[in-house]
Amino acid sequence: MGLREYSREELRKAYEGWKKEYDAWKAKGLKLDMSRGKPSTVQLDLSMDMITGMQYEDYFTDDGVDIRNYGMLEGLPKCRALFAQLLGVQPENVIVGGNSSLNLMYDAVARSMILGVCGGTPWMKQGRVKFLCPVPGYDRHFAICEQMGIEMVNIPMREDGPDMDLVEQLVNTDPAVKGIWCVPKYSNPSGITYSDEVVRRFAALTPAAPDFRIYWDDAYAVHDLYEEGGDKLLGLYEELKKNGKEDMAYLFTSTSKITFAGAGVAAMAASERNIQSISSILTIQTIGHDKVKQAMLVKYFQNKEGILAHMKKHAAIMRPKFEAVLGLLRGELAPLEIARWTEPKGGYFVSVDVLPGCAKRVVALCKEAGVVLTGAGASFPYQKDPQDANIRLAPSYPPVEELTQAMQLFCLAVKLAAAEKLLEN
């Protein structure tokens, strides 16, 4: 029986039972953190041979160029080729960056603010500038816009991607719309993957603004939890090319969740015209990114197959964590019908919608009992969830036992908050 069908008396009784349970949890003095999509130490240990396996000859290209020295602004050719495989483009479409794809995205926006897109008018001189933000989405995307004073427009997320009717309407008619943030595969936080139909509609957009770009953050391109039945994402760049619209997107990815979260290698991909424009600016910004790390990456993985084989090891660590989270949600919350959640086949997050008006309360209850979750509202522009319903769970960092404890407490907090809310009426 769903909690909303409880009589007032039943509700009060349930509340009191849960309250007692909660107080007992509080007394345990937990100290658990599932706030961010941080890989665990066991995962980071998987890639140590990348560093120790280097031989002296690995520091030179096949042509004998010393990669420890200056040069090769766009990255080691072999590393560009590796990322090209991941992003579904050609090596010449790739710029390899530092360790942070966020940094590449931030700089892409910052460049547009100061210098414009491909020689266009700088956004800072255009007045109002808007980005479309599928919600719930990645907080750090939205933070870039907020810092730059770019207006954000919420776009509802569906099972198969953003509401494309709305996207088309806004992009195709409003010249102030300069971008849209997308995590197309195992989306942060909902874990869904854009359908072929959605990708094709993206590739067919006819933007009112010539300097509109799709910011395609393919952070979880190879992050399947299961060997069979992982989500397949249609290649955006190929679709754009079919339509002669390949200038319309910037693609991003990184190895932060393949090798080392804080010391990976990031890359972006774009059309020849975009890359040419970006390189001409980048050559003033930096002496070039760290090619030693790029060489380590290439030597260790060789190609996409090497990466996919490695990702199976990550999956073996991540799978039980996702299953623990989903198992508890199903067992504890499904019968009461007080929450909905996604059941992703990859990525780093599970997105839970609790009863409207309860998300902040759930996060506060968890915090009070020693479990830190991502702040309620974090997945929305300006940290404002209009429903106060969404909570992002990040199961990767804690060991399964701790995660199980944290999730037991979480489920209890959801029940408690729901009962409080229903008793208010």
Place this chain on the structure above:
Amino acid sequence: MGLREYSREELRKAYEGWKKEYDAWKAKGLKLDMSRGKPSTVQLDLSMDMITGMQYEDYFTDDGVDIRNYGMLEGLPKCRALFAQLLGVQPENVIVGGNSSLNLMYDAVARSMILGVCGGTPWMKQGRVKFLCPVPGYDRHFAICEQMGIEMVNIPMREDGPDMDLVEQLVNTDPAVKGIWCVPKYSNPSGITYSDEVVRRFAALTPAAPDFRIYWDDAYAVHDLYEEGGDKLLGLYEELKKNGKEDMAYLFTSTSKITFAGAGVAAMAASERNIQSISSILTIQTIGHDKVKQAMLVKYFQNKEGILAHMKKHAAIMRPKFEAVLGLLRGELAPLEIARWTEPKGGYFVSVDVLPGCAKRVVALCKEAGVVLTGAGASFPYQKDPQDANIRLAPSYPPVEELTQAMQLFCLAVKLAAAEKLLEN
């Protein structure tokens, strides 16, 4: 006898002799590059133990934090402390960056353009913005200003630093002046070091603009050629503090010419107020820079003494190259009085002034005979040397024998160009 005292007949004869020599050089088909301050492979080999010497426990802080993971935006505490020693500040004044100090400088300017300095009005909304540029100076500093549309004002360099009368006059009266580029030790390209008096005058500036900053690029802080008698630079930050003006400077350095040119670690230092403002922006820009490299650096060098000991190995490689360059300049050009040059005790460059109107010609003559020099004018804003006299020599990359050949050709080209110029009259 100086070339200018030659009779016309003597001049013509000298010219013809040199022309014959030059044609013989051209026939050799040289292919030498002394255009950039690139370390040689032998120098890069010095630091390989930094990578191979890492043990598993080195990937954790003393508190057990996994440095391969996200976190520590401003850098590893021990790495901040190491750079604090180099820059004469406290660890909390340091932000450790990626591999490129140029990138830190570019971003400092870009941030100011979009977001202003410490919450001030963004430069893009202030109309005219100017930077003072001591000349000759570092081409990449000037390129940042040129790209951003920041107006550059030439400031003559003296033996002991920039013309401070002019600097004071402009900084203290013109609110459009927002910055000055300085390479205070073993300056690029002249190799001079600012005197204590000049540093003190910098620290006593009273800028008309509250968002004026000194961009203090201490790229060659530990790059002495000789164990004894190296230049000493007075610490700017300490002097600023004495005057209560510590907000007025950003300090930069990197290990590009200590470890790996393309894969070093860069850092900036500034006052608490500046660091706080920058960090609050940086946390949106990046997930943090690569701490694995920072850990390698700290483990390998431990402290400033470790770095100084290492720099003696670089000096042993660089010294003969500088001596070869200076020896040839003295032997070939001094008697003819057709060039002046600096004799730096450290750094990466020798700056030569040939007869006015001859620099481009010298570079062209060298190029024609297979020796690539830094472009004439490169050390000036907008690549415009008003005298067409300055040429930057970068002796680090070629082996001594090749360098000697290149310099023989260079001296010949200087003579030839001088004779051509004098014969014109």
